[in-house]
Amino acid sequence: MGRAPCCEKVGLKKGRWTKEEDEILARYIKEHGEGSWRSLPKNAGLLRCGKSCRLRWINYLRADLKRGNISEEEEEMIIKLHATLGNRWSLIAGHLPGRTDNEIKNYWNSHLSRRAADFRDGVVVNVDLSKLPGGGKRRGGRVSRGVMAAAKAGKDKKVKEKEKGKGKSKVAEAEQQQQQLKDDDDIAVSTPSSHSQPCATTQSEEQAQASASGVTSDDGPEEDPLALSEEMMSALLGPGSPKLEVGPDRSCMDSDSGPSVVDSEGGPTGDVAQELGDKAIMDWNLMGLDISTADDMWDPLVWDYADMDVVVPGGGHQQQEEVMSDLFFLDNM
């Protein structure tokens, strides 16, 4: 059974907003507040879809929006956040005050993805989360209102405490489930394809989205992906956080133009993980992260390569069991 369209399209205006429409919308929201987008156009006297009104307000009319070019600091932040979160633009935007997901998405697509494509010293390590329960299905959607509200209200710490209190995160649990289900070849280690897919985007984006779906699974108390991200972000972006670096032997060349960590069969297999384990030491020190003291926090990010050593700060190696995130090693971005 198909759903009715979000609004009656007939007679509604599309395309660019006029100054008058902006004024009407801004005035209405100023008087009545945000929300009830579906009924807003009618109440405000706008011949627009509610979704269109919402988008216009969020991306353009909101008072707290930052205008102007993305600064270098913001750009670096976007790069790092994208390396961790993938194409979860709303989450990324949540860490960049005054910037919208749409703006960041556009900026990435127009500026950074191309730079990333030119990048030749990185390597992408992907995990095929599409094979997870529910993996690969998620497109769009949202995190729970409670989560977002908590995040917006700066309640991340509380949520995190809650997480700690109950031990292993739901994400990790989902991954564990997934771990049971998946086969060896679920692990994909890839260089960027020779197509338009740049290093820093890659198929992992889909996977990142799939991973996002795990974050909001519906049993038990909710995890807060944003709160979790805050922890990651503070480690990634906090004072003294180093630039992500790349191992000496890594390559990010197109499959037809240079070395690749994809195996000769052309497909990611368990052998690839073995190969990676042999060739690559993923040095977490490079990210300035103290995994050994933050296992709880890093559950969603730990590795899935049985053969891969993760260098633990302070020396030694740690074998990780799960992978949640694709990793993108950046150099000289």
Place this chain on the structure above:
DNA sequence: AATCCAGCCAACCGCTCCACT
């Protein structure tokens, strides 16, 4: 001056999730 082309960005669209009944 005219045309072409690539890049940028605002807006649209389809999908998904959550809350409510």
Place this chain on the structure above:
DNA sequence: GAGTGGAGCGGTTGGCTGGAT
């Protein structure tokens, strides 16, 4: 528990703009 509406997310599109030819 199922159905439905509201809302939010990410991917994609299309028009505008500026530079190149």
